[in-house]
Amino acid sequence: MAEQPEKQPEEQPAAASPERGSRRRRFLAGGLVAAVLLALTGGWLYHHFLVPAPPAAVAVSAEAALLNLQDVMAAHPRYAELQQLREEAKSLRLSLEAAADLEPPELTVEPPEVESKPFDDSVWQKNAQAVIGERVALAREQKQLREKYRKEHEAEYLARRDALDEEYRNTILNLQLKLDNAEVMNLSQANVDSLQQELTAVKKERGHRQWQMYQAWQQEIGSYVQSVMGPKIEAWQAKAQQAKAQQQAAALAKQSEAQERDTAAMSDQLDQMNAANPSGKLQEQLQKQQALQAKQDEINALEAHILNDIAGRAAKLAILHHYTLILATPSRSIASYLPAVIPTVENQERYTDVTGVTTDDITDEMVTEMQSL
Numbered sequence: 001m002a003e004q005p006e007k008q009p010e011e012q013p014a015a016a017s018p019e020r021g022s023r024r025r026r027f028l029a030g031g032l033v034a035a036v037l038l039a040l041t042g043g044w045l046y047h048h049f050l051v052p053a054p055p056a057a058v059a060v061s062a063e064a065a066l067l068n069l070q071d072v073m074a075a076h077p078r079y080a081e082l083q084q085l086r087e088e089a090k091s092l093r094l095s096l097e098a099a100a101d102l103e104p105p106e107l108t109v110e111p112p113e114v115e116s117k118p119f120d121d122s123v124w125q126k127n128a129q130a131v132i133g134e135r136v137a138l139a140r141e142q143k144q145l146r147e148k149y150r151k152e153h154e155a156e157y158l159a160r161r162d163a164l165d166e167e168y169r170n171t172i173l174n175l176q177l178k179l180d181n182a183e184v185m186n187l188s189q190a191n192v193d194s195l196q197q198e199l200t201a202v203k204k205e206r207g208h209r210q211w212q213m214y215q216a217w218q219q220e221i222g223s224y225v226q227s228v229m230g231p232k233i234e235a236w237q238a239k240a241q242q243a244k245a246q247q248q249a250a251a252l253a254k255q256s257e258a259q260e261r262d263t264a265a266m267s268d269q270l271d272q273m274n275a276a277n278p279s280g281k282l283q284e285q286l287q288k289q290q291a292l293q294a295k296q297d298e299i300n301a302l303e304a305h306i307l308n309d310i311a312g313r314a315a316k317l318a319i320l321h322h323y324t325l326i327l328a329t330p331s332r333s334i335a336s337y338l339p340a341v342i343p344t345v346e347n348q349e350r351y352t353d354v355t356g357v358t359t360d361d362i363t364d365e366m367v368t369e370m371q372s373l
Contacts, residue, residue: 062323062358062359062360063322063323063324063325063358064323064324064325064326064327064356064358064359064360065317065318065321065323065325065326065327065359065360065361065362066326066327066328066329066354066355066356066359066360066361066362066363067314067326067327067328067329067361067362067363067366068329068361068363069310069328069329069330069331070330071363071367072310072328072363072366072367072370073306073307073310075366075367075370075371076306076309076310076370076373077370077373078302078305078306079306081302082299082302082303082306085295085298085299085302086299088295089292089295089296089299092288092291092292092295093292095288096285096288096289096292134236134239134240135236135240138229138232138233138236141229141232142225142229145224145225145228145229146221146222146225149221149224149225150221153220153221157213157217160213161210161213161214164206164209164210164213165206165210167206168202168203168205168206171202172199172202172203172206175195175198175199175202176199178195179192179195179196179199182195309370309373310328310366310370313366313369313370314326314362314366316369317362317365317366317369321360321362323360326362327354327356327359328354329353329354329355330352330353330354331352331353331354
């Protein structure tokens with residue numbers, strides 16, 4: 001027998017080989033890594049090129065500054081006025097110093113005016129007890145008289161009031177009966193409304209007449225009380241005015257006596273002082289001293305105003321330049337703040353110079369600020 005040709009095995013579908021799966025996994029991992037790198041690169045570019053950078057901190061050259069107080073004050077619009085006041089005060093001071101070397105002047109001072117209020121209060125206290133006491137007694141009598149008349153004549157008033165009520169009793173009763181029996185009488189709604197309006201009008205008329213009668217009754221009582229108490233009250237008023245006038249005259253006399261005593265005592269003191277100071281010009285010196293004090297008060301007020309303006313503009317520059325402290329030179333010395341009772345070094349300067357090593361000078365800027373006021 002001839003040999004049969006050997007059968008070839010049929011081709012099977014190609015299965016996924018392990019090598020092919022490995023390549024696929026490496027491809028996916030590489031894509032993921034590339035995506036991550038791309039995201040990181042984009043974030044870095046956005047942060048450095050698209051997001052604006054924060055502003056750089058302002059460099060501060062110094063934390064403190066100095067200003068020349070005299071130059072800044074001289075630039076203030078009211079500095080000329082201050083200088084004028086200082087010159088006037090200096091003139092008064094020199095005049096007083098020159099007069100102190102001469103003989104003391106004569107003193108002529110007006111005696112003090114005696115205040116009248118204590119004497120007026122004395123008049124009122126003495127007058128009040130009598131006046132108020134009598135008025136209270138009259139008010140009590142007036143009340144008792146009103147109550148007595150009311151009790152004696154109240155029966156007559158009540159009789160008149162009852163008679164008035166009787167005039168309306170039948171009319172009101174008939175109207176009320178009709179309204180109560182409207183259904184039995186087959187009254188229409190229009191008739192019922194008309195009866196109700198009529199009843200209301202009748203009651204209102206009765207109430208008005210009752211009120212008029214009551215007012216007449218009260219007026220009757222008042223007229224009687226006035227006829228009895230009127231003359232008594234007028235007599236009390238006349239007596240009170242007379243007593244007050246007498247007591248005021250007495251108080252005025254006491255005030256005049258006190259004024260005379262004070263004048264006499266003041267005259268004795270003036271005579272003694274004028275005997276020791278015969279020139280008669282002490283009054284003028286006192287007036288100059290008062291004028292000097294008033295002038296000094298004006299100077300202090302104006303200085304405070306100017307320094308307040310300077311402090312306000314200095315605070316503005318401190319905020320602008322980030323200063324934590326601004327010093328004025330010259331500045332008040334510590335000794336000048338001590339009370340006058342504490343002894344200090346003689347001829348102590350009130351103002352002293354201030355210097356700084358790492359401070360800025362803002363005098364020119366402050367002068368500009370003062371000129372803009």
